[in-house]
Amino acid sequence: MKRSVSENWEANAATWTKLVRAGYDIYRDALHTPAFLEMLPDIKGLNGLDVGCGEGANTRALARAGAKMTGIDIAPTFVHHASEYEENEPLGIRYLTADALHLSFDDAQFDFASAFMSMMDMPQQGDVLKEIFRILKPQGFFQFTILHPCFVPPFRKNIRDENGKVTAVLVADYFENIDGSLETWLFSSVPQTEREQHKPFNIPRFHRTLSEWIGMINAAGFILEASVEPMASKELAAQEEVVADTRVTPIAWIVRLRKPQN
Numbered sequence: 001m002k003r004s005v006s007e008n009w010e011a012n013a014a015t016w017t018k019l020v021r022a023g024y025d026i027y028r029d030a031l032h033t034p035a036f037l038e039m040l041p042d043i044k045g046l047n048g049l050d051v052g053c054g055e056g057a058n059t060r061a062l063a064r065a066g067a068k069m070t071g072i073d074i075a076p077t078f079v080h081h082a083s084e085y086e087e088n089e090p091l092g093i094r095y096l097t098a099d100a101l102h103l104s105f106d107d108a109q110f111d112f113a114s115a116f117m118s119m120m121d122m123p124q125q126g127d128v129l130k131e132i133f134r135i136l137k138p139q140g141f142f143q144f145t146i147l148h149p150c151f152v153p154p155f156r157k158n159i160r161d162e163n164g165k166v167t168a169v170l171v172a173d174y175f176e177n178i179d180g181s182l183e184t185w186l187f188s189s190v191p192q193t194e195r196e197q198h199k200p201f202n203i204p205r206f207h208r209t210l211s212e213w214i215g216m217i218n219a220a221g222f223i224l225e226a227s228v229e230p231m232a233s234k235e236l237a238a239q240e241e242v243v244a245d246t247r248v249t250p251i252a253w254i255v256r257l258r259k260p261q262n
């Protein structure tokens with residue numbers, strides 16, 4: 001029987017938590033989160049919601065930057081691991097199991113919202129954007145990062161030279177609106193000896209084109225305020241070979257949206 005999005009993420013959650021906490025999500029830790037934080041406005045004292053928080057590493061980064069954070073995730077095991085971390089090292093974060101499509105918060109509760117690599121994993125992203133718009137105060141912002149719609153469509157393959165250096169990226173199926181097709185993988189930096197101990201993740205993908213994302217952002221009522229496509233520096237690419245492909249094309253698209261005053 002086909003599993004739902006939440007069932008797939010629930011099945012991924014324990015292994016995902018273990019592997020990211022062991023440092024195997026190198027794109028996230030070395031490139032994408034630092035770029036996200038660099039782009040973020042001052043959040044000291046603001047009330048923030050992190051949507052699709054997973055085990056909470058990025059929610060904690062926002063709390064350490066001074067925000068009063070709430071993290072929500074559809075998978076209870078992620079919320080359990082994030083809450084356990086909070087009990088051991090309190091940052092004043094509240095975690096809840098919730099679907100981003102139906103938030104239980106009143107209108108205009110939050111100064112800002114964030115979502116790190118979760119929006120492309122959700123169906124009905126247009127409705128999720130409307131829901132986030134609803135819970136934001138006027139002039140509040142929503143900053144999120146997703147797999148880059150142009151450079152990580154359903155098919156992507158790195159082309160390498162004889163030394164293994166990525167020289168080009170092959171992409172295809174850009175116009176295929178996949179709705180929940182499963183991608184099965186583990187972080188590429190997990191060593192071979194360890195790979196056999198883990199069941200690969202099954203990730204339901206909901207790819208949309210760049211124009212569709214811009215259309216959904218506009219339809220929700222947001223103003224697209226800023227956009228960044230993180231690229232590894234030469235030094236970082238030499239240090240962490242896995243992210244060197246972002247010097248050819250980006251993997252992530254980070255955008256900041258603003259809810260207008262009226």
Ligand SMILES: C[S@@+](CC[C@H](N)C(=O)[O-])C[C@H]1O[C@@H](n2cnc3c(N)ncnc32)[C@H](O)[C@@H]1O
Nearest residue numbers: 009052053054073074075099100116117118122
């Ligand atoms: C790629 S993980 C990213 C986790 C975390 N934000 C991070 O950067 O480490 C995507 C997350 O989105 C969550 N998710 C997927 N669909 C969701 C939904 N409809 N509502 C809330 N969370 C969802 C998953 O359970 C998973 O934790």
